[in-house]
Amino acid sequence: MGLRYFTFRLMSVTIAATLVGLYLVSRFFTLSNFVEMERKLVADDVKRAHNALDTSSNRIGLLATDWATWDEAYKFMAEGGQEFLDSNLNKETFAKQHMAVIGLFDLSGRLVAGRYYDAATQDFAAVPPEVLTLVAPHAGLLAGAATSEGRSGVALVGGRPMLVxxxxxxxxEHTGPARGTLLMGSWLDPKTVGDLAAATVLDMRLLPLDAPGLPDPATAPDVVVLPAAEDAQTRTGLGLVRDVFAQPAFWLAVATDRYFFHQGLGLIHSSLGLFALAGVILFLVLQAFLERRILHRLHSISVLSGRVAKGEATLRLHLPGADELSSLALDLNAMLDRLEAAKRLLAASENRYRSLFLGIGSAIVLVDPDGMIQLANPAYARLVGLPREELEGLRRWTAFCPEMAALFPGGLPPGGQGDSTVVATLLVRGDGATRSVLLTVAGLESSAAAVVSLVDNTAAKQAEQELATLSQNLEGLVTARTEEAKAKTLELETANARLRELDQIKSAILSSVSHELRTPLTSIRGFTTLIERDLDRLVQTSSLSGLGTNPRIRRIRNNLHIINEENLRLTELINDFLDLSKIESGKMEWRDSAIDARELAARAKRATATLFADATVPLSITVNPQTPKLFADGDRMLQVCINLLANARKFTEHGQVRLSIGPDAAGDWSMQVADTGRGIAAGDLERIFDNFTQVVAGGGEISSGGTGLGLSICRTIIEHYGGRIWAESTLGQGSRFTVTLPRKRLFVDHPAVA
Known part of the structure; x- marks a missing residue:
């Protein structure tokens, strides 16, 4: 292939490939950036439209808040009155506020008063049933007596969107109790959407969730930008609007002009055209330059070089100019001159290398294929202790290295030229003395001879022996340190035993202090009860009128009641301390006997009767009649049952608490306490069984009520009998505590029963 043709093809392919690469880069990277920027603009427009819709919803929410916290409305819900309805729920109010419905509902969801305004007829009509269902019981918008928060947003009423x-x-003053629920609603009709579009300068539409070609709202993100063809003039973005119950309601569609994208596409096309034109011009300029300045001159060099190669050594190249090709011609001429000079220098070079070999400081010999010493330098002669005249041509180099004679019986190591072998061996001098040396045998590249070099490392060998001695001493030191570590380990074991002894002392002190505190607490409670009784007698027998209603007397009664309650709580805390102390110290007395499940449930019901006196949270008890008797301490099992029921009632405001006792699927004795309370966070299900730990729904600790020892004591009692206790919970839906005891604890299977 000629150089001219190769150059032409190379430049053509390079320019074409460059244009194709630029087109691909522009198409798949630059254009994709424009598409991504367009997508972000459409997504921002969707968010703007969504914010405008939220603003309209917040406007109705603010208006509803103003009406709901109005003393006149609060009074109307209690007393009624047509005057309130005529002066406030009139057509002017509905038309001015763009309202479709305003309704007042009592706590049961019954419509107390309300009106529906039809904007088409500009007259009142019956409130649609679909609107009433929004405030029906369990619908989600009906407020309770203790509720202080409301909600606003979008709701689908009869398939039509409404701002409610x-x-x-x-x-x-935003205080209660609440007397009902105020509901306001405004239709999100085309006119309202048009007003929002005009306010935001956006092309807005509302689309149903099941419209063809739209994504699935269950899996799609809240903002979706639909793909568009390259020639499309607009691009549509979708915003998922959720109703007041946080469920998908409809799509908010925003169409945006693709001016930015088409401008970017035109810029890419025009840029590629300019690059193509520049590539053609560059190709023509380079081709002309290469032909004149390089290709023609290279042809001249090739012709003249061929003649020189054929034997015309006196020819020289002459190329005018000061560029690289002119320099190449001068270099070729100089090379021819150096070839003639090299012949003269070759002989001198051999003499120089011989002098270098003889003058080097390392011990080196040149040997023939049979291992005979051909040339030895003075350093080698000094190492073996013989003059060069007795070595060169007279001795084999292996004569001074007996170990190498067996290793290299032929005089040289096997292998190709240029291979080298390094070994450590002993050298025997001419006077019989020995030295440790590092020996290297290397074959020469251009002949069958080899070079043997030796380095005296006798001093290194001596240092190695000293290092071995030092290593032995170090091993002895390590042994001594190991014995010292064993002694330290014994000290740590002694300290650990002392710590266990101190823990037992702590438990004994805790038990003693708890016993000492119970006596004064009992006295305080007794004296407080006497004071309450004497005070009641004094009020009943007093001749002073109004003494029973005196504020000071009421305050004294309240203070005495508080003292009794705090005394009871402190007594319970001390009892828990005593139980925990006995269990930890191993002094708890376990009075095991046969326990009937129905009797255990009845005792627990009587003990917690005051907790479930309020009918809002009843106690439900289920005992499987097939439940066998349990062989355990009845008082401790009752304590576990009462603690679980008390905890369930404490955190349950509505619903019920269920106690179930019966055998489980594996035949073990099982007891469950379930509630419909606030629930426990997953991360706290194990932590609640730790000492002094109480948690609330959603995680975190509480600082009021209880000691935080009840569940810890329950777990200790159950684990004493080889059983398990654990909790399962879902936030907002309640908790379930389960206790299981193995079959070996059943009365019919226990070895202690005859």
Whole structure:
């Protein structure tokens, strides 16, 4: 292939490949950046439209809050009155506030008063049933008596979107109890959407969730930008609007002009055209330059070089100029001159290398294929202790290295030229003395001879022996340190035993202090009860009128009641301390006997009767009649049952608490306490069984009520009998505590029973 043709093809392919690469880069990277920027702009427009919709919803929410915390509305919910309805729920109010419905509902969800305004007829009509279902019981918007928060947002009413707000009816000071729920609603009709579009300067539409070609709202993100063809003039973005119950309601579609994208596409096309034109011009300029300045001159060099190679050594190249090709011609001429000079220098070079060999400081010999010493330098002669005249041509180099004679019987190591072998061996001098040497045998590249070099490392060998001695001493030192570590380990074991002894002393002190505290607490409770009784007698027998209603007398009664309650709570805390101390110290007395499940449940019901006196949270008890008797301490099992029931009632405000006793699937004795309370966070299900730990729904500790020892004591009692206790919970839905004891604890299987 000629150089000219190769150059032409190379430049053509390079320019074409460059244009194709630029096109691909522009198409797949630059254009994708424009597409991504367009997508972000469309997504921002969708968020703007969503914010405008939220603003409209918040407007209705603020208006509903203002009405719901109005003393007149609070009074109306208690007393009624047509005057309130005529002066406030009139057509002017509905038309001015763009309202479709305003309703007042009592705590049961019954419509107390309300009106529905039809904007088409500009007259009142019956409130649609679909609106009433929004405030029906269990629908989600009905407020309770203790509710102080409301909600606003979008709701689908009869398949049509409506902006709604529901807030509890409170006083102007936002206090209760709430007397009902105020509901306001405004249709999100095309006119309202058009007003939002005009305010935001956006092309907005509302699309149903099941419209064809739209993504699945269950899996799609809240903002979706739909793909568009390259020639499309607009691009559509979708915003998922969730209703007031946080469920998908409809899509908010925003169409945006693709001006930015088309401008970017035109810029890419025009840029590629300019690059193509520049590539053609560059190709023509380079081709002309290469032909004149390089290709023609290289042809001249090739012709003249061929003649020189054929034997015309006197020819020289002459290329005018000061560029690289002119320099190449001068270099070729100089090379021809150096070839003639090299012949003269070759003989002198051999003499120089011989002098270098003889003058080097290392011991070196040149040997023939039979191992005979051909040339030895003075350093080698000094090492073996013989003059060069007795070595060169007279001795084999292996004569001074007996170990090498057996290793290299032929005089040289086997292998190709240029291979080298390094070994450590002993050298025997001419006077019989020995030296440790490092020996290297290397074959020469251009002949069958080899070079043998030796380095005296006698001093290194002596140092190695000293290092071995030092290593032995170090091993002895390590042994001594190991014995010392064993002694330290014994000290740590002694300290650990002392710590266990101190822990037992702590438990004994805790038990003693708890016993000492119970006596004064009992006295305090007794004297407080006597004071309450004497005070009641004094009030009943007093001749002073109004003494029973005197504020000081009421305050004294309240203070005495508080003293009794705190005394009871402190007594319970001390009892828990005593139980925990006895269990930890191993002094707890276990009075095991046969326990009937129905009797255990009845005792627990009687003990917790005051906790479930309020009918809002009843106690349900289920005992499987097939439950065998349990062989355990009845008082301790009752303590476990009462603790679990008390905890369940403490954190349950509505619903019920269930106690179930019966055999489980494996035949073990099982007891469950389930509630419909606040629930426990997953991360706290194990932590609640630690000492002094109490948690609330959603995680975190509480500082009021209880000692935080009840569940810890329950676990200790159950584990004493080889059983398990654990908790399962779902936030907002309640908790379930399960206790299981193995079959060996059943009365019919226990070895202690005859």
């Amino acid at each position: 707000a529901a807030y509890p009816v409170l006083t102007s």
